[in-house]
Amino acid sequence: MYTIGQVSEMFGLPISTLRYYDKEGLFPNIERTSGIRKFSDVEIEAIRIIECLKNSGMEIKDIKKFMQWCAEGSSTYLKRKELFEKRQKAVEEEITQMQKTLDMLRFKCWYYEQAIKDGNEDHLNEMLPNHLPSDIQKLYNHAHE
Amino acid sequence: MYTIGQVSEMFGLPISTLRYYDKEGLFPNIERTSGIRKFSDVEIEAIRIIECLKNSGMEIKDIKKFMQWCAEGSSTYLKRKELFEKRQKAVEEEITQMQKTLDMLRFKCWYYEQAIKDGNEDHLNEMLPNHLPSDIQKLYNHAHE
DNA sequence: GTAATACCTAAACCTAACTTTAGGTCAAGC
DNA sequence: GCTTGACCTAAAGTTAGGTTTAGGTATTAC
Numbered sequence: 001m002y003t004i005g006q007v008s009e010m011f012g013l014p015i016s017t018l019r020y021y022d023k024e025g026l027f028p029n030i031e032r033t034s035g036i037r038k039f040s041d042v043e044i045e046a047i048r049i050i051e052c053l054k055n056s057g058m059e060i061k062d063i064k065k066f067m068q069w070c071a072e073g074s075s076t077y078l079k080r081k082e083l084f085e086k087r088q089k090a091v092e093e094e095i096t097q098m099q100k101t102l103d104m105l106r107f108k109c110w111y112y113e114q115a116i117k118d119g120n121e122d123h124l125n126e127m128l129p130n131h132l133p134s135d136i137q138k139l140y141n142h143a144h145e
Numbered sequence: 146m147y148t149i150g151q152v153s154e155m156f157g158l159p160i161s162t163l164r165y166y167d168k169e170g171l172f173p174n175i176e177r178t179s180g181i182r183k184f185s186d187v188e189i190e191a192i193r194i195i196e197c198l199k200n201s202g203m204e205i206k207d208i209k210k211f212m213q214w215c216a217e218g219s220s221t222y223l224k225r226k227e228l229f230e231k232r233q234k235a236v237e238e239e240i241t242q243m244q245k246t247l248d249m250l251r252f253k254c255w256y257y258e259q260a261i262k263d264g265n266e267d268h269l270n271e272m273l274p275n276h277l278p279s280d281i282q283k284l285y286n287h288a289h290e
Numbered sequence: 291g292t293a294a295t296a297c298c299t300a301a302a303c304c305t306a307a308c309t310t311t312a313g314g315t316c317a318a319g320c
Numbered sequence: 321g322c323t324t325g326a327c328c329t330a331a332a333g334t335t336a337g338g339t340t341t342a343g344g345t346a347t348t349a350c
Binding site for chain 2: 080084085088092094097099102104108109116
């Protein structure tokens with residue numbers, strides 16, 4: 001059992017954030033003794049999951065739904081699994097999108113490196129879009145999809 | 146030369162967003178005839194870059210800085226290149242983080258699949274954290290770093 | 291007994307990135 | 321001549337995810 005201050009230390013999260021999560025229903029069964037929150041292993045694991053789901057781009061209200069399902073027991077296994085599968089698909093798509101963004105960024109880095117060498121963009125603009133080195137062409141194509 | 150309505154159509158962006166971008170200084174040299182914005186190829190390419198930089202997680206005020214550098218000419222090539230390099234590094238790190246998130250999600254999917262088969266989490270909890278199938282162990286480790 | 295700490299709540303505030311609203315101009319079609 | 325549609329501005333409103341503030345309780349340290 002931990003106090004809010006200890007949990008704040010453990011995770012490097014502000015106390016205000018933990019209270020906010022509680023207010024938003026992310027710890028549905030948290031115990032209290034004379035008003036003071038007692039964080040058990042259940043809440044500690046919950047915070048770990050919250051951090052991960054937040055990283056995956058999930059909204060607080062959906063995380064709340066998940067935490068409530070956990071509190072409801074084995075009848076919600078399927079819902080929980082489906083929620084993670086949905087998130088997994090979303091993150092996979094996001095990574096794909098980020099790879100394209102990365103190609104665009106790499107192209108731009110190359111572009112300005114050339115511009116610095118040349119002193120201007122004239123040569124580059126003559127080359128565009130059809131006379132680029134083939135390794136750069138691919139980046140350009142991704143960048144301009 | 147395009148009107149704001151045409152550009153809105155082209156990119157699927159609301160007119161209000163384009164006006165907002167203009168207000169925020171993202172089209173530093175946009176032309177107007179009797180008050181009405183005329184979007185040239187310069188602004189069209191700007192929007193393409195804005196979309197990409199937004200995807201990469203860059204804030205509007207930093208995108209504005211870039212657009213201003215573009216308007217300033219060849220003396221800012223180095224700054225522009227450095228900006229893209231910084232963004233590139235940030236996106237690479239984000240992808241790495243997302244891969245870890247993905248491992249956690251895959252672990253959770255596996256976990257609930259087992260829980261559904263077993264009808265409860267008892268067997269799973271006995272297995273944790275040191276007696277998982279080796280292919281799952283790796284996901285678990287990533288998930289709990 | 292009083293001062294410092296650690297906890298509590300409700301409510302106001304904050305920021306980014308838009309969106310909506312209210313009110314106005316101007317050209318084209320009927 | 322008047323209505324419709326496309327443009328304009330300034331300012332207020334919106335949402336998510338917190339943070340800050342103001343005021344209160346309860347325990348420990350001197």
